[in-house]
Structure formats: structure tokens, C-alpha cells
Amino acid sequence: MRRPTVLRITLNILLLALLAVVLGVSWNVTEIDFPGLISNLPNGEKIIKEVLSPDLFTRDFETATIEIPFAIPCGSAPDPIPPSSGPRLIATPACADEKTSFTLEGFDLSPNAEIVIRWQFPDGRILTATRTTTDADGHFSTSVDAKPIASAVDGVPSQLQVDTNVSVGNLKTSQALQDVTREMFVTIFMALLSTTIATIIAAPLSFLAASNIMRRGVVGTTIYYIFRSFFNLMRSYDPLVMATVFAFWLGYGPFAGMLALTVVTIASLGKLFSEAIESIDAGSIEAVTATGAPRLHTVVYSVIPQIVPDFISFIIYHWDINVRISTIIGYVGGGGIGYYLSQRINTFAYHQAGTAILAIVIVVWAMDFLSAEIRKRLT
Amino acid sequence: MLRIQNLSKTYPSGTQALKNVSFDVQDGEFMVVIGLSGSGKSTLLRCINRLIDPTEGKILWDDVDITAAPPAELRQIRRKIGMVFQQFNLVKRSSVMTNVLSGRLGYANPWMSLIGLWSADEKKRAIDALDRVGIADKAGERADALSGGQQQRVGVARALMQEPKLILADEPVASLDPVLSHSILQYLEQLNKEGITVICSLHFLDLVHRYATRVVALKDGVIVFEGSAQEIDRAKFKEIYGEEAQEVRAASL
Numbered sequence: 001m002r003r004p005t006v007l008r009i010t011l012n013i014l015l016l017a018l019l020a021v022v023l024g025v026s027w028n029v030t031e032i033d034f035p036g037l038i039s040n041l042p043n044g045e046k047i048i049k050e051v052l053s054p055d056l057f058t059r060d061f062e063t064a065t066i067e068i069p070f071a072i073p074c075g076s077a078p079d080p081i082p083p084s085s086g087p088r089l090i091a092t093p094a095c096a097d098e099k100t101s102f103t104l105e106g107f108d109l110s111p112n113a114e115i116v117i118r119w120q121f122p123d124g125r126i127l128t129a130t131r132t133t134t135d136a137d138g139h140f141s142t143s144v145d146a147k148p149i150a151s152a153v154d155g156v157p158s159q160l161q162v163d164t165n166v167s168v169g170n171l172k173t174s175q176a177l178q179d180v181t182r183e184m185f186v187t188i189f190m191a192l193l194s195t196t197i198a199t200i201i202a203a204p205l206s207f208l209a210a211s212n213i214m215r216r217g218v219v220g221t222t223i224y225y226i227f228r229s230f231f232n233l234m235r236s237y238d239p240l241v242m243a244t245v246f247a248f249w250l251g252y253g254p255f256a257g258m259l260a261l262t263v264v265t266i267a268s269l270g271k272l273f274s275e276a277i278e279s280i281d282a283g284s285i286e287a288v289t290a291t292g293a294p295r296l297h298t299v300v301y302s303v304i305p306q307i308v309p310d311f312i313s314f315i316i317y318h319w320d321i322n323v324r325i326s327t328i329i330g331y332v333g334g335g336g337i338g339y340y341l342s343q344r345i346n347t348f349a350y351h352q353a354g355t356a357i358l359a360i361v362i363v364v365w366a367m368d369f370l371s372a373e374i375r376k377r378l379t
Numbered sequence: 380m381l382r383i384q385n386l387s388k389t390y391p392s393g394t395q396a397l398k399n400v401s402f403d404v405q406d407g408e409f410m411v412v413i414g415l416s417g418s419g420k421s422t423l424l425r426c427i428n429r430l431i432d433p434t435e436g437k438i439l440w441d442d443v444d445i446t447a448a449p450p451a452e453l454r455q456i457r458r459k460i461g462m463v464f465q466q467f468n469l470v471k472r473s474s475v476m477t478n479v480l481s482g483r484l485g486y487a488n489p490w491m492s493l494i495g496l497w498s499a500d501e502k503k504r505a506i507d508a509l510d511r512v513g514i515a516d517k518a519g520e521r522a523d524a525l526s527g528g529q530q531q532r533v534g535v536a537r538a539l540m541q542e543p544k545l546i547l548a549d550e551p552v553a554s555l556d557p558v559l560s561h562s563i564l565q566y567l568e569q570l571n572k573e574g575i576t577v578i579c580s581l582h583f584l585d586l587v588h589r590y591a592t593r594v595v596a597l598k599d600g601v602i603v604f605e606g607s608a609q610e611i612d613r614a615k616f617k618e619i620y621g622e623e624a625q626e627v628r629a630a631s632l
Contacts, residue, residue, distance in 0.1 A: 283468035287534075290428050290487025291541055292458030300493055301481045305473045 046178040050350035054358045061165040066106070067120070069157040071095040076152035087164050089140075109138040109164040113171040116163065117144060122156040129160070138164075154232035176352040179340060180359045187336035188363065190258045191322035198265035199315050205266075206273030213277060231274070234267030239325050240332055247333030257334020261322050269318055277303075278308035286291050309378040380405055381427070381545065381576070386436035388422050388600075396422040397433070398600040404578060406544075409571045411591035411608070412580040419600040420580040425549045427578070428460045429453055440545075458485025461538025461575075463567075464552040466531040471523035475514070475533050478522050479505040482540030508536040512566055524535060528559035535566050547568065548579035552586070563588050584611070 016056055024176070066087050071077040074095035082090045087108045096102045104117060117129045132142040150158040173181075207213050209231055214224035216289020242260035250256045280303060288302045344353040381404040388397040396419045404410050412420045413450040415628075425431040426440055429445060438445040445456055461482070469478045483501050484492055491497070497505075501512035512532035517525060522533060531551060538546055548567060568590055571577045581587050587594060588608045596604035596611075596619045603619055604611065612618075 111571060237397055281468075283464060283466050283472070284470045286430055287462065287468035287537070288470070288481050288484065290430060290460070290462040290547075291482050291537070292454040292456070293481065294484070294489060296456065297484045297489065297493060301473075301477070302470050305470050305477075309472060319525065 018289070026040060028191060047350055051354040053351060054354035055174045055351040056355060056358075058174040059169045059171060059178070061110075063163055064166045065163055067159040067161040070146075070150070070160050071157045072148075072151045073097040073144045077157035087166055089162060093204060093259065098146060098148045100149065101143050101145045102139060104160060105139070105141045106134065106162060106164075107139055109134050109140070109162065111136050111138045111165055113138075113164070115140055117142070118161045118163055119147075119150045120159040121150060122153040122158060126161075147149045150186050165339075167314050174355075176355045180337065180352075180355045183337040183340040183356075184321075184359050184363055187326045187338070188323055190254050190334075190336055191261065191319055191326050194258045194261035194265055194326075195315060195319045195322055197262050198269055198310075198318070201262075202266045202269040202273055203311065206270045207277060209270060209274035211275035212280070212282065227270070228274070231267045231270040234263065235271060237264065237267075237273070239264045239329055243329040243334040244332045252335065252339065254335030257326055257329045257336060257338075260329060260334060264325075265318055265322060269314060269331035272314045273311060276307050276314070280306040313375045313378045316371045316374050320367045323367050324364050325366075380441065381578075382437075382439040383423075383427075384437045384439065386423070386426060387434050388419075388426060388431065389434045395427070400436070400558075400597075400600070400602055402595055402602065402605055404576060406572060406576055407571070409568065409577045409579070409590055409592045411587050412578065412583075412597060413582075413594060413619065414580075414597035418597040420450060420597055421549050422600075423597065424462075424578060424580060426547075427547055428457050428462060431535055454485060458541050459544050461541045461543035461546040463531070463534045463538055463546065463548040463551045466552045467527070467554070469522040469530055469533055469537075471566045472523060473519070474518070475509070475520055475522055475525065476502075476505060476518040477534045478533055479508055479518075479540060483539035485541065503534070505540060508539040509533070511539065512536050512556050520613050523561065527555055528562065531555060531563050532566070533558070539570075543575055545576045545578070548577065550580050550582065560586065584608075584616070587611075591618050609621065 064087070066089055068082070068089045068091060069077060069080050069093055071079060072095070074093075074097060076095075079094040082088065082094070085108075088106070090105045090107070092103045092105070106115065109115065111134055113134050115132050115134055117132065119127045119129050121127070129144050130142060132140045134140045144160070152158065205227060208223050209226060209227035214220040239260055242263050243257055246256035246259045247253075250259070284306070285302045288298045293301065318352060326334060326336055327338045327341070330336045330340070331342045333339065337360060341353055341356040341360075344350070344356060383403070384401050386397050386400040387395070389395050400419075400423065412423060414420050422431055426443060427445070431447075433446060435444070440456065443456070445453070448456055470481070473481075477495075480487075480492075480497055483497075483504070487497065487501060489571050506515055506518060509518055509532075512527055513586050514525075514536075517529060517533075522530060525533065531554075534551075546567065550565070552563050555563065564579075564586060567577050567579065579590070581590075591608045594604065594606060594608050594611065595602060596615075598619055603611045604615055
């Protein structure tokens with residue numbers, strides 16, 4: 001009895017050693033870099049920040065000219081009363097003598113914009129005074145020379161002018177949000193259409209892959225194995241692979257994505273349907289047959305009530321799954337929201353990518369919730 | 380009169396469920412079939428309405444050969460033979476009403492019943508059938524919402540819808556407790572007294588004594604006893620159920 005025990009312990013140690021080696025290799029090929037998680041934090045922070053502030057709303061803008069009168073020399077014209085809100089210019093001091101300079105500040109102008117500061121003389125002629133740039137809050141502060149040419153004439157002062165964008169009207173949805181909404185609908189409908197087509201094809205085929213229906217005689221058994229293998233084989237092709245093939249074949253777009261989804265869904269639904277058919281209670285079929293009911297009526301009164309709730313449940317579940325998958329399928333050229341997302345990420349437009357990601361999260365969550373609720377009610 | 384002549388059934392797996400079985404059932408009898416599990420009782424009952432096709436032999440019902448009937452004629456025959464099952468065999472997700480109405484599929488207009496339309500007459504018949512078994516108030520419920528005893532009553536009501544001349548009951552009370560067993564068998568007894576022939580397989584010998592007008596015992600697909608319940612003495616019992624067997628009374632459970 002001793003020897004087998006020793007042998008077993010040795011075997012176990014060998015197995016553990018093998019497991020350790022395999023895990024070590026896995027660690028190596030994965031190029032583990034935990035310090036990188038910390039050292040590259042700024043990169044991650046930037047993209048996460050931008051993605052988390054999705055581009056949702058915008059306002060309409062139009063270009064407006066902001067101006068204040070500026071008396072040169074002091075006393076040649078009344079000093080302006082500076083406004084306290086809105087896009088505005090404020091000069092300090094409020095007037096100046098010739099050949100001195102003063103500070104001009106602008107508030108609530110377009111952020112991060114090039115600003116041209118102009119004189120408009122009393123006779124209407126225009127002269128560029130200086131150029132500057134606003135900061136992120138739309139503020140600038142710059143020094144301006146009080147040139148003699150800008151002197152007031154007959155009590156009428158020259159005007160200091162800047163052009164800026166001012167928002168008009170209310171908040172409205174941004175271009176990104178509109179695009180994302182449209183692409184999201186494309187994705188949802190793409191998933192709906194592929195699920196529908198797949199159902200139409202899979203529902204009849206699933207009967208051919210149901211053992212309780214088909215495994216009678218050589219012909220039936222052969223057909224059963226052919227369809228069962230067909231479904232299993234098709235299921236093992238990832239939707240991404242399918243989408244790549246169809247995108248190459250038909251060009252990028254929702255049609256390629258829809259076809260890829262359809263093929264995968266046929267296989268998956270076919271298998272699920274056939275299993276639902278296999279699990280039906282033969283007893284009730286027997287009972288309805290025994291009443292003298294015609295064959296079709298036996299199916300309608302016994303088989304259909306047993307499989308339809310399962311079928312509908314699987315179909316809704318797959319629509320849900322297909323919406324989720326089609327967001328990824330778009331990435332390899334399948335159209336819809338995934339394609340939009342991939343393009344935004346490739347052009348570093350992370351705010352817009354954030355909009356797409358937000359939409360995907362909301363829609364996937366909603367579909368998941370809805371499909372679970374509906375399926376709960378079906379059983 | 381139902382005549383079973385030299386009936387044999389061999390399944391594709393090679394199992395011989397019935398071997399040269401012959402007996403007659405007179406109209407109005409309450410014939411009970413006994414025997415161990417696997418002795419061929421279910422196969423025998425299912426051969427009578429051809430849920431299972433026998434391999435050899437004939438079944439004559441009022442001189443009509445059931446075993447040779449073509450599909451259309453077979454359906455005509457089946458609708459006169461009600462059947463009650465051990466597992467009730469209701470369509471669980473359908474309503475009690477739909478289950479009972481399905482017993483009428485052999486009679487109703489096939490186009491109407493195909494899309495679930497039933498005449499007021501048929502619906503009244505279904506309610507009456509449910510009323511007979513005391514559960515008319517359950518008509519709207521889903522079949523699987525009912526208890527076992529109630530489900531079997533639905534099974535009886537479904538058989539009643541066929542206006543049967545013969546009822547086949549395949550261990551109708553094997554899934555029920557003793558009290559419910561009696562209530563179901565009393566419905567069958569009542570129907571039997573109204574002139575419907577009953578062929579019923581049973582497990583418990585006290586139930587056999589109580590309800591059977593005649594008994595057929597099967598062992599390994601062969602008839603080993605035919606006669607009245609009173610004739611089954613200790614020796615016969617051992618012969619039917621084997622040396623190890625002890626009699627279990629339903630009432631003592």
C-alpha cells in the first residue's frame with residue numbers, strides 16, 4: 001500500500017510543478033507591467049477625463065462686436081459706465097492722455113480664442129491696435145497705447161472694439177449626440193433585423209436538430225447529426241471573425257455587420273430552440289393524440305404552447321445580446337455605433353467617444369433590464 | 380366488446396413488452412390490469428388506442444380492427460376512447476379550459492379549433508365536464524397552478540369531452556395520495572356505472588378489490604392471471620409480484 005501513496009504524492013508534486021511552469025509562462029507572455037499602471041497614470045487620466053465628459057449639448061453662437069468708447073485725452077468726452085456682466089471690455093484707467101498706455105481687459109469672451117483689438121475712429125475708419133489671446137475663461141488683459149490718431153473729435157471719442165462669439169438661444173443637442181443617437185438606432189435595428197432573419201431560418205431548422213423529433217431511423221438520425229454539427233460549428237465562429245469576413249466582402253457598413261450577426265445568431269438560436277424542443281413533455285402530445293385530434297392540431301395544442309414562451313424568451317435574449325455584440329462588431333467595420341466609436345477614438349476625439357460610450361452603456365443596460373423583465377413574465 | 384388477440388409488442392431496442400396477450404373485455408366492465416412496473420401494463424393500454432403500434436396480433440372493438448385502421452379511421456376510433464394518465468399529461472402552460480377543450484379536438488370544426496375558436500356549445504360542455512369533477516371554478520387557471528389531484532380531475536374532464544365508450548386509465552392514481560386516489564377512482568366508477576367501459580392499471584391491491592369487476596395480471600408481458608379480484612390469494616399474489624413481495628395497502632400509507 002505504501003508504494004502507490006508515494007507514487008501519488010510524486011505525481012501530485014509533478015502536477016503542481018507543471019502548473020507553476022505554465023503560470024510562469026503565462027505571466028511572461030502577457031508582458032506584465034504593474035509599475036506602468038502608476039507611471040503612465042497621466043495618459044490614462046487624460047483619456048478617462050475626456051471620455052467621462054461626453055459631448056452632449058451645445059449652444060448656437062454668432063459673432064458679435066463688443067465696444068467701449070475711450071476718451072483721448074481725458075476729459076475730451078464723458079467716461080463710459082462699464083457694464084458688469086456679459087461679454088465686456090473694461091479699460092483701466094477709463095481714459096488716457098496721448099502717448100501714454102492703459103490696460104484693456106476683456107471678460108466672458110470666447111475661450112481660448114485669438115482676439116483682435118481695433119480702434120474705430122470718430123470718422124468710422126478702423127485701425128488694428130493689438131492682438132491677444134483669451135484664456136479658458138474667456139478673459140484677456142493687455143496693454144494698449146493711447147495714440148494721438150485715436151483722439152476724440154468734437155467730443156466724440158474713438159471706440160475700442162473686439163469681435164467675439166456670443167451664445168444665442170437655449171442649449172441644444174450637440175452634433176455628436178445627434179450622430180450617436182442615429183448610429184445607436186442603426187445598431188438597435190441592425191440587431192433587430194439580424195435576430196428576426198435568424199429566427200425565421202433557425203426556427204424550422206431547429207426541429208431538424210432536435211433528437212426527440214429526428215432520431216428515428218437512419219435518415220432522421222443522419223439529418224439530426226448534420227444539423228447539430230452545423231449549429232455547433234457555426235457557433236464556434238466568433239461574431240468578430242464573421243464581421244471581419246463580411247466587411248472585407250461587402251465593404252464597411254451595417255449590412256456586413258447585420259449579416260455577421262445573423263449567421264452567428266442562426267447557430268445560437270438553432271441550438272437553443274432545438275434544446276427547447278427536446279425538453280418538451282411528450283406526455284401532453286400523447287394525451288392530445290389520444291383524443292383523436294389531427295396531427296396539426298396536436299402540434300398547435302401541445303407542442304406550440306410548450307415551446308413558444310421559450311422561443312420568445314430566447315429571441316428577446318438574443319436581440320439584447322446582438323445589440324451588445326454589434327457595438328463591438330462596428331469596430332471591425334460592421335457599421336452602427338461601434339464604427340462611430342472606433343473612428344472617434346482613432347481621431348482622438350475622446351469627448352465624442354465618451355458620448356458614444358455613454359449611449360452604449362444606457363442602451364445595453366436598458367435592453368438587459370427590458371429583456372429580463374419580459375422573460376420573467378413568459379415562463 | 381373489446382377482443383385482444385395474440386397481441387405482441389417488441390420495441391426496437393429488443394425489449395419484448397407483450398408476449399402473445401389475449402383477453403376479452405365486455406362492455407360495461409371495470410377491468411383492472413395489475414403487475415409490476417415494466418410488466419407491460421402501459422404498453423398494453425397504449426396498444427388499444429394505438430399510441431403504440433403492436434408488432435403482432437389484433438385488437439377488435441365491436442368487430443372493427445383497431446390495429447388495421449388507416450389514420451383517418453383511427454382518429455374516429457380514438458375520439459371514442461378517453462385516456463387518463465399517471466402524470467396527468469396536461470399541457471402545463473395552457474389554461475385548464477384549453478386542456479379540457481382539447482378533448483374535443485376529434486369532434487370540433489378543425490379550422491376553428493386550429494386557431495383556438497370554440498363554439499358556445501363546446502365551451503358549455505367543457506364547463507359541465509369540469510363541474511362534474513368539481514373544479515369548474517378553476518377553468519381560467521393555468522394547468523400547472525393546480526394541485527396533483529386537481530390536475531388529474533382535469534384529465535378526467537378532458538376524457539369526458541370525448542363522450543367516450545371506453546376509458547383507458549394508465550395508473551391514474553399512482554402519483555396521488557390515498558384519499559385523492561379514491562376520489563379519482565370514484566369518478567371512474569361513476570362513469571363506469573353510466574355505461575362506459577373502463578380499463579385501468581393499478582398498483583395497490585386494496586384499490587383493485589374495491590373497484591375491479593375483473594382483473595388481468597401481467598408478468599414480463601405474459602398474462603399470469605385472469606379472474607375476479609377475490610380469486611387473488613397469497614399464492615397468486617406471490618406468482619404475480621414475485622417471492623419477495625409484501626402486500627402494501629394504500630389505506631395503510
